[in-house]
Amino acid sequence: MPSLKKGHWSATEDKLVLELHLRHGSDWKGIAAAMNGARDHKQVRERYVNHLDPSINHDRFSIEEERALVKWNKIEGPQWAVFARRMRNGDGFRRTALQVKNFFHRTACRKNKRQKDAPMEQQAAVDERPNYEGRSGASSTQNVRGEEKPRGRIKSLMNIRNLLN
DNA sequence: AAAATATGCAACCGCCACTGC
DNA sequence: CGCAGTGGCGGTTGCATATTT
Helix, strand or coil, X not given: CCCCCCCCCCHHHHHHHHHHHHHHCCCXXXXXXXXXXXXXXXXXXXXXXXXXXXXXXXXXXXHHHHHHHHHHHHHHCCCHHHHHHHXXXXXXXXXXXXXXXXXXXXXXXXXXXXXXXXXXXXXXXXXXXXXXXXXXXXXXXXXXXXXXXXXXXXXXXXXXXXXXX
């Protein structure tokens, strides 16, 4: 059995994953197996969900999205995946959790640089989030039918549209 | 032009929840 | 009920590229 490949994906691998996804759907284990074990199921899933899925919106984040994300983070905490699923544009294209997470981090970094005096205040704001109970379980997932399935600790799931108002 | 530093993106890692046995 | 396998997630890290010195 070949050893697990690491690092960046080639165009050939991407194409293969896309083809296999058509046949196997979200059976990542099956897709990984069909790739002769070169990548494991977690790598395959990550690659597809974050980059290859045709419904991904690859445009830059708008000001509205940035505002919504900042607001969302204050209220719900770092639930990037939930935010990403709700952040669909008019054409139905969505953001990925990775995009949201990276965007938030770099935005936060920029702001930290701009106002180096205020990191403590920012942290305090995070601690005051009413519905945030820490990392564990503070997210939701989807069942096989794609329905949103709360993991138990989310007290409220606001529609992202409301955040934009 | 070269070196140093900053920035952004993508992949890795470990944990948690769900499911089936 | 307990366990193993799998999927999903957020945090962290590393690399490539851009910018600054």
